[in-house]
Amino acid sequence: MSKIWTVFRFEFFRQVLRRGYGLITFGVPIAAIALFFLLRALSGGNVEVGATGGGRSDLPPGVNIPGAGNVSEDSLIAQARPMGFVDYSGLLTSVPTLIRYQTPEQALAALQKGEISAYYVIAEDYLQTGKVEAFYERFNLGSISDAPLQQALLGALLKRTDLSPQLLVLLQARTLDIVPNAIGEAASQATENTNLILAYLFAMLLLFTVFTTSGYLMQSLMEEKENRAVEVLLSSLRPRDLLFGKFLAMSALGLLQMVLWLGTAIFLLGQAVSLSADLIGLTITTEQLIVLVAYFVLGYLFFGSLYAIIGALMTNAREGAQFSAVIVLPAMIPFYVAVSFVNTPNAPLPVILSMIPITSPLAMTLRAAVTIVPWGEVLLSLALLGGTTLGFVWLAARLFRVNTLLSGRAPKLRDVLRLVRERA
Amino acid sequence: MTNAIEVYGITKRYGQKAAVDEVTFEVKRGEIFSMLGPNGAGKTTTIRMILDIIKPDSGKISVLGAPFSEATKARLGYLPEERGLYKNVALVEMLGYFGALKGMNRRAAEQRAAKLLDELDLGAYKKGKVRELSRGMSQKVQFAATIIHQPELLIIDEPFAGLDPVNTEIIKNMIFRLRSEGATVVMSIHEMHQVEEMADRLLMIHQGRRVLYGEVDEVRHRYAENAVIVSGQGDWAALRGVIGVQPDENGRNITLRLDDQTTPDQIMAMLANDPNYSIRSFALAVPRLNDIFIRVAGGEAKIAASAPNVAEVRHEPA
Numbered sequence: 001m002s003k004i005w006t007v008f009r010f011e012f013f014r015q016v017l018r019r020g021y022g023l024i025t026f027g028v029p030i031a032a033i034a035l036f037f038l039l040r041a042l043s044g045g046n047v048e049v050g051a052t053g054g055g056r057s058d059l060p061p062g063v064n065i066p067g068a069g070n071v072s073e074d075s076l077i078a079q080a081r082p083m084g085f086v087d088y089s090g091l092l093t094s095v096p097t098l099i100r101y102q103t104p105e106q107a108l109a110a111l112q113k114g115e116i117s118a119y120y121v122i123a124e125d126y127l128q129t130g131k132v133e134a135f136y137e138r139f140n141l142g143s144i145s146d147a148p149l150q151q152a153l154l155g156a157l158l159k160r161t162d163l164s165p166q167l168l169v170l171l172q173a174r175t176l177d178i179v180p181n182a183i184g185e186a187a188s189q190a191t192e193n194t195n196l197i198l199a200y201l202f203a204m205l206l207l208f209t210v211f212t213t214s215g216y217l218m219q220s221l222m223e224e225k226e227n228r229a230v231e232v233l234l235s236s237l238r239p240r241d242l243l244f245g246k247f248l249a250m251s252a253l254g255l256l257q258m259v260l261w262l263g264t265a266i267f268l269l270g271q272a273v274s275l276s277a278d279l280i281g282l283t284i285t286t287e288q289l290i291v292l293v294a295y296f297v298l299g300y301l302f303f304g305s306l307y308a309i310i311g312a313l314m315t316n317a318r319e320g321a322q323f324s325a326v327i328v329l330p331a332m333i334p335f336y337v338a339v340s341f342v343n344t345p346n347a348p349l350p351v352i353l354s355m356i357p358i359t360s361p362l363a364m365t366l367r368a369a370v371t372i373v374p375w376g377e378v379l380l381s382l383a384l385l386g387g388t389t390l391g392f393v394w395l396a397a398r399l400f401r402v403n404t405l406l407s408g409r410a411p412k413l414r415d416v417l418r419l420v421r422e423r424a
Numbered sequence: 425m426t427n428a429i430e431v432y433g434i435t436k437r438y439g440q441k442a443a444v445d446e447v448t449f450e451v452k453r454g455e456i457f458s459m460l461g462p463n464g465a466g467k468t469t470t471i472r473m474i475l476d477i478i479k480p481d482s483g484k485i486s487v488l489g490a491p492f493s494e495a496t497k498a499r500l501g502y503l504p505e506e507r508g509l510y511k512n513v514a515l516v517e518m519l520g521y522f523g524a525l526k527g528m529n530r531r532a533a534e535q536r537a538a539k540l541l542d543e544l545d546l547g548a549y550k551k552g553k554v555r556e557l558s559r560g561m562s563q564k565v566q567f568a569a570t571i572i573h574q575p576e577l578l579i580i581d582e583p584f585a586g587l588d589p590v591n592t593e594i595i596k597n598m599i600f601r602l603r604s605e606g607a608t609v610v611m612s613i614h615e616m617h618q619v620e621e622m623a624d625r626l627l628m629i630h631q632g633r634r635v636l637y638g639e640v641d642e643v644r645h646r647y648a649e650n651a652v653i654v655s656g657q658g659d660w661a662a663l664r665g666v667i668g669v670q671p672d673e674n675g676r677n678i679t680l681r682l683d684d685q686t687t688p689d690q691i692m693a694m695l696a697n698d699p700n701y702s703i704r705s706f707a708l709a710v711p712r713l714n715d716i717f718i719r720v721a722g723g724e725a726k727i728a729a730s731a732p733n734v735a736e737v738r739h740e741p742a
Contacts, residue, residue, distance in 0.1 A: 003525060006524045006525055227510070228504060229508030229509060231502075231504040231508055232502065232569065232570075234475075235475050235500070235502040235504075236522070237525055
């Protein structure tokens with residue numbers, strides 16, 4: 001175990017200090033954040049609305065409103081699909097870019113006709129509760145912005161002296177406490193869509209992370225074969241310990257990369273839209289979360305073991321890269337038939353794909369996003385994935401030992417079968 | 425005391441071809457043992473089987489008194505024929521890694537690495553990387569990686585390849601020092617003069633089979649012709665029992681080949697008692713290992729493996 005740890009430590013720090021890894025892992029998030037704030041600054045992101053805010057004289061000088069800078073952009077979208085509001089509090093008379101309705105029923109009818117994309121209801125006791133209810137048809141990041149309502153409400157609030165503590169807190173935070181509401185089947189569809197998008201993002205992240213960091217694993221194995229360090233290493237430790245150590249190091253690198261990217265994405269998303277996750281209809285159950293994490297971890301190990309096999313068999317990085325297509329193409333099959341997953345997630349094709357180890361990480365993730373997958377199927381699929389992964393890790397260690405030192409060329413398929421049987 | 429290595433009848437086949445065929449030998453503790461053979465003879469395969477990197481199809485191997493185990497790895501150092509170093513890792517860090525894999529404390533390994541680099545005249549490169557080093561320097565770093573954990577058994581494949589005479593001397597002295605400290609050294613080598621100078625015993629493998637095995641001097645004498653080498657003045661052909669006279673390239677030394685009834689002692693007595701001959705030097709004509717190697721590798725002597733004066737391993741390892 002200590003040797004696995006020694007290999008892990010050495011490989012982790014060796015790879016993490018590599019320029020390529022550092023550039024991708026740390027550089028991309030930094031560049032994305034920098035670019036985001038640069039664009040926001042260029043588009044007047046943090047304008048002082050009261051002083052220069054284009055005639056919004058209802059706000060005092062110095063009050064910044066997040067998202068206000070996007071008003072013109074949002075307004076364009078709102079012109080295509082505007083939003084509405086119903087005000088029982090008496091705070092608002094009119095709000096530019098928002099359509100006023102007298103009753104929620106009128107607003108709902110407009111929503112269902114497609115005249116508006118969402119509407120707010122400001123209750124009579126708003127000054128006590130500080131809550132605004134939002135009603136929307138479906139999730140659409142681009143078309144929903146609270147900025148117009150927010151500006152109008154905050155402007156009105158600042159003129160009053162009888163604010164409740166809750167409202168003062170919101171005012172200090174310069175935001176709104178919006179309670180999301182979904183409308184009937186459309187909302188359910190919106191939630192499904194949101195989950196599907198989440199599943200897609202998750203799957204893409206899994207694939208990208210797996211394929212980049214597994215590439216590092218393969219590259220690392222190749223490097224030691226090419227520079228012959230492997231022979232020195234194998235005189236010090238077992239091939240499987242070497243492989244496990246590398247494998248764990250690359251997994252840690254992959255997870256580090258994923259956490260950084262995901263964290264950056266969430267941060268930027270949070271900055272980009274004023275919608276909270278629950279407002280856009282995102283609902284992840286504990287079961288779904290377990291499934292996502294389980295498939296990410298096992299999927300990572302599975303693809304990593306496949307790359308390790310390629311690394312054990314091939315003699316140089318170029319050959320390895322060519323053969324990695326053998327893994328990538330079948331793994332992407334669920335994407336090619338994504339329509340089946342959305343329309344008929346429990347039909348034979350999605351079920352079968354969620355059982356085959358090479359497609360199951362993506363397939364099951366997609367299915368779990370749009371339907372309730374029976375636990376029996378999940379457990380069977382995980383067992384198949386886990387068992388195959390263990391088998392592949394053993395095979396990789398076996399091939400690594402037998403093939404590494406004996407030939408200078410990549411073996412053919414029949415040679416692989418012979419190598420598996422051969423005494424090392 | 426058990427032998428450092430006992431190899432009994434090992435065979436390794438790849439398809440129909442036997443890379444190593446029924447090879448038996450032993451390496452005594454504390455000796456410098458040399459493995460010889462032409463390229464592709466089976467030396468590296470034999471070494472890899474001793475190291476348990478590959479397993480023999482048949483036969484038995486005992487290393488440091490027991491069949492090879494994971495615990496054995498910490499007690500031996502291996503310098504492979506094809507050097508393997510990380511090009512982009514600082515030398516001390518890399519050597520520390522190799523030491524840690526041999527069971528050393530990481531910090532102790534790095535301290536020892538720094539000391540070894542000083543001894544190898546590489547002290548200025550402790551923080552440097554292999555890609556910044558010359559081939560000879562890399563070779564010395566590889567040697568440092570082999571001995572960082574002060575192994576009991578050192579197996580080194582072509583330790584002097586690519587080294588200039590100065591660095592060869594440095595490595596050679598380190599090998600002698602390790603031997604004096606009790607280590608056993610097995611070296612596969614092509615420089616025959618180094619074998620003559622350094623090795624106590626040798627094994628030669630040719631086409632997977634053992635063809636020479638024994639003490640270095642004994643093997644050389646085994647291949648000695650019935651001849652003497654003299655320098656001086658006189659009519660060499662007139663001596664009784666001399667059937668051939670062959671001067672060397674510069675004419676200083678003359679090889680006198682003798683018939684089967686005449687011994688070198690008799691020739692020496694004749695020369696000492698005959699005033700017509702003036703002798704400056706007299707020596708037995710013992711062939712250089714290089715000549716023996718060429719003769720054997722050329723297929724002349726399958727022979728020696730079964731020669732009566734070859735020391736045989738007569739017992740099986742445990």
